[in-house]
Amino acid sequence: MTRFATYPSLAGARVFITGGATGIGAALVAGFAGQGAVVGHVDLQTPAGDGAWFRALDVTDTAALQGAIADFAAAAGGIDVLINNVANDARHDPLAVDAARWRALMAVNLDCGFFAAQAVIPIMQRQGQGRIINFSSINALLGPAGMPAYVAAKSAIVGLTRALARQYGPDGIRVNAILPGWVVTQRQLDLWLTPQAEAAWMEQVALKQRIQPEDAASLALFLAADDARMITGQALVIDGGRT
């Protein structure tokens, strides 16, 4: 039987999550809500009735994203945790990407995380504490073919994490990155996770089981909790032993 932790420090915590309607984001919404947190999230897609504060928007619309963060903070009375989870792992041929496509891929995979942090940091400074968790990927380490903008953005997220951790640590703000391996979401099942691709993955990992969205969410819960109070500026891998 698998048994998971309850973190007293997350009860009542105000948590804002990007891309929370499906996949790992939905597991984050459920995971933090299960800890008694007050959760708000944004997504292009409408979530399946999770009961949390929600606004439909495109995170590449910076004004809309920062406006949603301000409105959630006003409704909840602050923001303790920001989770930059949203991404788009669309494959792209390096030789076919024009400037507009490159900018669009960076906007969803990198820029929105920076601008969400920019919106929450003054709130967290006023509170004297806060946590930011940025979703990167082991693809930042492995550099697979066929998605150079995604790999570049996920690598940049690690640098952004370190820079913000150093600058805002004195304000009591911790900033960490999570690098998941292949997490079995519905999108991955629909688009990329063929039996052959999964067999190849399973040969390369130490733990021969699928990584579930809840496994990635568990690491985010720990990083957001006071149990991780002296962890900042780190890039933590959860990949079943792939890297």
Ligand SMILES: NC(=O)c1ccc[n+]([C@@H]2O[C@H](COP(=O)([O-])OP(=O)(O)OC[C@H]3O[C@@H](n4cnc5c(N)ncnc54)[C@H](O)[C@@H]3O)[C@@H](O)[C@H]2O)c1
């Ligand atoms: N699933 C994996 O195997 C895996 C592996 C490594 C890293 N990650 C990272 O973990 C995070 C979550 O992964 P996931 O697989 O659940 O992602 P996903 O692509 O399945 O879902 C992301 C969510 O973001 C939403 N979204 C996409 N573009 C948006 C936009 N422009 N505006 C608003 N919402 C938008 C989608 O509707 C979706 O609900 C991502 O940062 C991803 O890069 C995932």
